[in-house]
Amino acid sequence: MKNQSLPRCYITGAGEFCETILPGQGDFIIAADGGYEALVSRGIEPDLIVGDFDSLATGLLDIEADDPRIIRSNVEKDDTDMMLAVKQGLSRGYKIFILNGGAGGRLDHTVANMQILTYIAENNARGTLLGDGIFITAVKNDEIKFDERMLKGSTISIFCAGDKAEGITLKGLKYPLKNATLTSDYPLGVSNEFTGAPAVISVRSGTLLIIWEIGGKVRFSH
Numbered sequence: 001m002k003n004q005s006l007p008r009c010y011i012t013g014a015g016e017f018c019e020t021i022l023p024g025q026g027d028f029i030i031a032a033d034g035g036y037e038a039l040v041s042r043g044i045e046p047d048l049i050v051g052d053f054d055s056l057a058t059g060l061l062d063i064e065a066d067d068p069r070i071i072r073s074n075v076e077k078d079d080t081d082m083m084l085a086v087k088q089g090l091s092r093g094y095k096i097f098i099l100n101g102g103a104g105g106r107l108d109h110t111v112a113n114m115q116i117l118t119y120i121a122e123n124n125a126r127g128t129l130l131g132d133g134i135f136i137t138a139v140k141n142d143e144i145k146f147d148e149r150m151l152k153g154s155t156i157s158i159f160c161a162g163d164k165a166e167g168i169t170l171k172g173l174k175y176p177l178k179n180a181t182l183t184s185d186y187p188l189g190v191s192n193e194f195t196g197a198p199a200v201i202s203v204r205s206g207t208l209l210i211i212w213e214i215g216g217k218v219r220f221s222h
Contacts, residue, residue, distance in 0.1 A: 011100070031085075050072075103129055161184075
């Protein structure tokens with residue numbers, strides 16, 4: 001993944017863990033509740049641990065209750081543990097977020113985490129949700145470039161994350177678009193494909209949710 005020189009906020013939840021992208025040097029690492037166990041089982045110590053800890057089995061037994069890294073929330077709350085972690089990262093000025101352990105498993109939490117991607121985009125940042133062979137991101141009034149030749153036939157889908165998204169241009173994909181409009185009630189952008197050429201997805205006004213399936217290492221730039 002390009003732009004790893006920029007500071008990233010790497011957040012791990014309690015869902016299925018993707019080994020494709022692990023925390024890098026300089027990343028600010030947050031464990032969202034049960035994500036703590038996913039990290040420490042791989043020898044990774046988080047900089048911050050947030051949540052109500054209802055999904056932690058034994059992980060907190062390994063750290064002191066007064067550990068300054070812990071931010072404990074009430075079990076009954078409006079924000080999910082992943083959202084609490086994202087808000088902590090945004091408050092610290094991070095603009096690039098990697099969300100691991102947030103896809104697969106419970107469908108409601110996966111959908112919630114996709115909504116969190118749009119929240120990150122609304123706050124002028126970029127988040128990527130990692131899954132099992134699937135990457136998901138949200139783009140608002142911006143573009144994303146895939147600057148490495150993708151495996152031909154890899155699938156990518158583009159959805160409107162709001163009532164309407166306008167000025168959408170797709171380049172380097174099997175089904176290109178130019179200055180198109182997508183709405184939330186019609187899945188026109190589903191199941192596009194990389195052609196082996198560099199690709200660009202841009203939107204002039206609105207937010208896009210982008211989901212792509214990969215067969216190898218992916219590189220993209222913001």
